[in-house]
Amino acid sequence: xxxxxxxxxxxxxxxxxxxxxxxxxxxxxxxxxxxxxxxxxxxxxxxxxxxxxxxxxxxxxxxxxxxxxxxxxxxxxxxxxxxxxxxxxxxxxxxxxxxxxxxxxxxxxxxxxxxxxxxxxxxxxxxxxxxxxxxxxxxxxxxxxxxxxxxxxxxxxxxxxxxxxxxxxxxxxxxxxxxxxxxxxxxxxxxxxxxxxxxxxxxxxxxxxxxxxxxxxxxxxxxxxxxxxxxxxxxxxxxxxxxxxxxxxxxxxxxxxxxxxxxxxxxxxxxxxxxxxxxxxxxxxxxxxxxxxxxxxxxxxxxxxxxxxxxxxxxxxxxxxxxxxxxxxxxxxxxxxxxxxxxxxxxxxxxxxxxxxxxxxxxxxxxxxxxxxxxxxxxxxxxxxxxxxxxxxxxxxxxxx
Amino acid sequence: xxxxxxxxxxxxxxxxxxxxxxxxxxxxxxxxxxxxxxxxxxxxxxxxxxxxxxxxxxxxxxxxxxxxxxxxxxxxxxxxxxxxxxxxxxxxxxxxxxxxxxxxxxxxxxxxxxxxxxxxxxxxxxxxxxxxxxxxxxxxxxxxxxxxxxxxxxxxxxxxxxxxxxxxxxxxxxxxxxxxxxxxxxxxxxxxxxxxxxxxxxxxxxxxxxxxxxxxxxxxxxxxxxxxxxxxxxxxxxxxxxxxxxxxxxxxxxxxxxxxxxxxxxxxxxxxxxxxxxxxxxxxxxxxxxxxxxxxxxxxxxxxxxxxxxxxxxxxxxxxxxxxxxxxxxxxxxxxxxxxxxxxxxxxxxxxxxxxxxxxxxxxxxxxxxxxxxxxxxxxxxxxxxxxxxxxxxxxxxxxx
Numbered sequence: 001x002x003x004x005x006x007x008x009x010x011x012x013x014x015x016x017x018x019x020x021x022x023x024x025x026x027x028x029x030x031x032x033x034x035x036x037x038x039x040x041x042x043x044x045x046x047x048x049x050x051x052x053x054x055x056x057x058x059x060x061x062x063x064x065x066x067x068x069x070x071x072x073x074x075x076x077x078x079x080x081x082x083x084x085x086x087x088x089x090x091x092x093x094x095x096x097x098x099x100x101x102x103x104x105x106x107x108x109x110x111x112x113x114x115x116x117x118x119x120x121x122x123x124x125x126x127x128x129x130x131x132x133x134x135x136x137x138x139x140x141x142x143x144x145x146x147x148x149x150x151x152x153x154x155x156x157x158x159x160x161x162x163x164x165x166x167x168x169x170x171x172x173x174x175x176x177x178x179x180x181x182x183x184x185x186x187x188x189x190x191x192x193x194x195x196x197x198x199x200x201x202x203x204x205x206x207x208x209x210x211x212x213x214x215x216x217x218x219x220x221x222x223x224x225x226x227x228x229x230x231x232x233x234x235x236x237x238x239x240x241x242x243x244x245x246x247x248x249x250x251x252x253x254x255x256x257x258x259x260x261x262x263x264x265x266x267x268x269x270x271x272x273x274x275x276x277x278x279x280x281x282x283x284x285x286x287x288x289x290x291x292x293x294x295x296x297x298x299x300x301x302x303x304x305x306x307x308x309x310x311x312x313x314x315x316x317x318x319x320x321x322x323x324x325x326x327x328x329x330x331x332x333x334x335x336x337x338x339x340x341x342x343x344x345x346x347x348x349x350x351x352x353x354x355x356x357x358x359x360x361x362x363x364x365x366x367x368x369x370x371x372x373x374x375x376x377x378x379x380x381x382x383x384x385x386x387x388x389x390x391x392x393x394x395x396x397x398x399x400x401x
Numbered sequence: 402x403x404x405x406x407x408x409x410x411x412x413x414x415x416x417x418x419x420x421x422x423x424x425x426x427x428x429x430x431x432x433x434x435x436x437x438x439x440x441x442x443x444x445x446x447x448x449x450x451x452x453x454x455x456x457x458x459x460x461x462x463x464x465x466x467x468x469x470x471x472x473x474x475x476x477x478x479x480x481x482x483x484x485x486x487x488x489x490x491x492x493x494x495x496x497x498x499x500x501x502x503x504x505x506x507x508x509x510x511x512x513x514x515x516x517x518x519x520x521x522x523x524x525x526x527x528x529x530x531x532x533x534x535x536x537x538x539x540x541x542x543x544x545x546x547x548x549x550x551x552x553x554x555x556x557x558x559x560x561x562x563x564x565x566x567x568x569x570x571x572x573x574x575x576x577x578x579x580x581x582x583x584x585x586x587x588x589x590x591x592x593x594x595x596x597x598x599x600x601x602x603x604x605x606x607x608x609x610x611x612x613x614x615x616x617x618x619x620x621x622x623x624x625x626x627x628x629x630x631x632x633x634x635x636x637x638x639x640x641x642x643x644x645x646x647x648x649x650x651x652x653x654x655x656x657x658x659x660x661x662x663x664x665x666x667x668x669x670x671x672x673x674x675x676x677x678x679x680x681x682x683x684x685x686x687x688x689x690x691x692x693x694x695x696x697x698x699x700x701x702x703x704x705x706x707x708x709x710x711x712x713x714x715x716x717x718x719x720x721x722x723x724x725x726x727x728x729x730x731x732x733x734x735x736x737x738x739x740x741x742x743x744x745x746x747x748x749x750x751x752x753x754x755x756x757x758x759x760x761x762x763x764x765x766x767x768x769x770x771x772x773x774x775x776x777x778x779x780x781x782x783x784x785x786x787x788x789x790x791x792x793x794x795x796x797x798x799x800x801x802x
Binding site: 075076164181189194195197203245301325327351 | 426427430445446447476477478479480481495496497498545546550553554555556557558559561562563564565566582583584585588589590591592593594595596597598599600601603604605606607608610611623646696698702722723725726727728748749751752753754755756771772773774792798799800801
C-alpha cells in the first residue's frame, strides 16, 4: 500500500501529450490553446472616439473659440474626414476613428447643437479627452493569448477581435468508462431485490463532460473471457480506460488478471486513503493508461477529482491550478491509518474566509451526500485529530464556490 | 439615470417561468430540475456487504466458534443463500446482499481460508461489522433531488440509481444575441483602418453556453428599415433579445426608436455605473425582454454577469446563489458619481481569505484584461475611497476560484 502522495507522483509521471488539432474558434470554449495568438494590428487599431459628440483641435479652445461649424457627421466604421480650420468640428459617434486633424472629443452633454453649430456649455475641456488611443491595449504582434491557456469567454473575445477563425488546441485523450459486475443493471431496468442500477459510469461521464471531455461507456459482465476480449478492444481504441469496480480482488474480480495478460503493467494497487483504498493504476506497453477505480460511488468520484483530473490538466499542458485550501469549521477525529477525504459543505464567513463544514457520511458506499456537499477535504495522514480553525487542502466539485 | 440596485430590481421583477420539458437524464447535466425525484426503494436496497470475506452469525463467536465451513460463495448480484447452523458461513463479496441468517461480515485479512474452512486469525470482531444497512442513506419515497436544483454529476448519480431515465427540467428561454453597427465586420474579414471585428456576440454566446443556454446570433446593419424588420422577427421568435451596442443614443443608433415602434416599452435607460452607463432595458407587450447592453466589450460582459445571469437563474427557479465577497488588496480611488465595477484578479491568502487585486484598465473599451482577470468588484456608489482590507461584493467569471 502506498501513500496518496506516492500515487499522485506515479500518475503524474504518466502525463502524456496527445498532440493538437485545429478547430473553429466558436467551438473552442473550454479547450486548451496549443498556439500563441498575436494581435494582427494595434488594439485599438486607431484613435477611437469613446463618446458621442464633436471632434475638435484643442488649439481652437486655446485661441478662445467656443462655437464650431459642423463640417460633417461621422459614425463608427466611416472613413474619417479632416477639418480645414480650427473653427470647424466633425460631429462624431462612439467607436469612430478620430480625424487626424483633431485631438479632442467633446460630448453632447457639454454642447448646445443648433443650426449646424456646436457651442460649448462648459469650460472644463482637456486636450485629448474621450479618446482610446491606438495600441493602448495591445501592440501589433503582442501575444494576446498563450499556449496552455484555458479558452474562456474572455479568450474567445480576444481571438475574434484579432481575426483568428480557427484555433490550434490540445487534443483530448480518447477515454472509455468501464463499469463491471453482474449485480449492476441498466438505469431503465427493474432491479431484483439484490441488484442495483449502474450510476457510477454516468457520474464520471458527467464530470468529464464538465471538463470538455466526451467519454464513451461500456459495461463488462462477470465473464472472464468476455472481459479479456473487451479490454483488448478498449486498449486498441482508447488512450485511457477508466474502470469503476472490479478491482477489490474479490473472488469474481477478473479484471486485474485480464489486464495482466493483456500486458498492462500494474504501477500500483491500493492507496492509503479512505475512500478509495483498492485504487489500481497501470500502463500498457503502448502507453495506454488504466485507472481502475474502486466501485463505490464516493471513492470513484473522489479519485476522479484527486487523481484523474490533475493528470488530464497536466497532459493538456494547462497552467497549474493553485491548490485550494479551506478552514475546518468543526473538530474532527479520524482514527484509521488512512488519509481521510472528508465530504464538506463550503461557505465564506464575514471575513471572506472559505470555511468547510464536514458532512457525516455512512461510509464510502454512501453517495447520497454527494449532491449536497461541495468538496472533499484532504486530512493529513499522520494525524488523527483535526481542530476547528485549521486549514487543509480541498478538492472542490461544486462550481458555485 | 437610475442606480444599480434600482436596475436590478426592475430586471428581477421581469423574472419569467418558461415552463418545463422532459429530456433523457444523460442530457440533463447543467439543467435545473422541475420535479422532485424520489427513491423508488430504500438506498441501499438491502443490507449490503462492504468487504470481501465471509458472512456469519455473531452468536457463533459468542459460543466460541472460530472455524466456519464455507457453504457457498456469493458475489454481488447473486441471490443470497442462508446458513443452516452457526458453524457455517457464506463466502461473500463486496456489494452482495447479506444472507438474512447472518449479521456480521469478516474480511479475508482476518481469516485463514483452507480446504473449505475459514478460520479466524483475530479476536477483534464486532457484531454487525462491514455492513451498509438497508435504507441507511435514503428511505423509499424520500426525496433525493428537488425542484430548483442544478443538475450536477452528483444529481446524475442519484437519479440513475433510482431509475429515472427521463427528467422534467426547466425550459431555457429562447435567446438571440444581436450585434449592430456597420463598423463591425465578421471575424474572417479583413478590416479597413477604421473598422473592427465583431467579438462581443461571440463572448456573450460563450458565457451563455457555460450556463447551458444555446443562443443564436444575428447582426443588424445601420439601416433603419432593416433594423425594424429584423427586430420584429426576433420578437416573434425569441423570448429574450440581448443587444450589444446601438443604444448610446448616437446619431445613428436607430435601435431605441425601432423598439419603441414595435411596442417594446423602455423600463429604464442609463444606469449609474461604470462601465455600462447606457444600459437600456425594455419589455414587449407580449412579455419578450430586451437587454440592450452598451457596445463596449467590458460593459457587455459585466452586464451579462451582473444583470442577465441573475435574471436567468431566477427565471429557472434555481436556488439563490449567496452573494460572493472578497477582500480588497489595494487602496483604490474612484471619483466619478458612478458605481464602479472594477476588474480584479483573485487569490486565497494563507488564512483562506479570498483576496481581490485590482487590474488597471484603459477604460471600458479595454477588454484585453478580461482574459487575465477573474471577477468584477462592485464598489459602493456613495464612496470615492476604498481601503485595503475592506470586503466588497464580487461577480466572478473565472471558475477556478
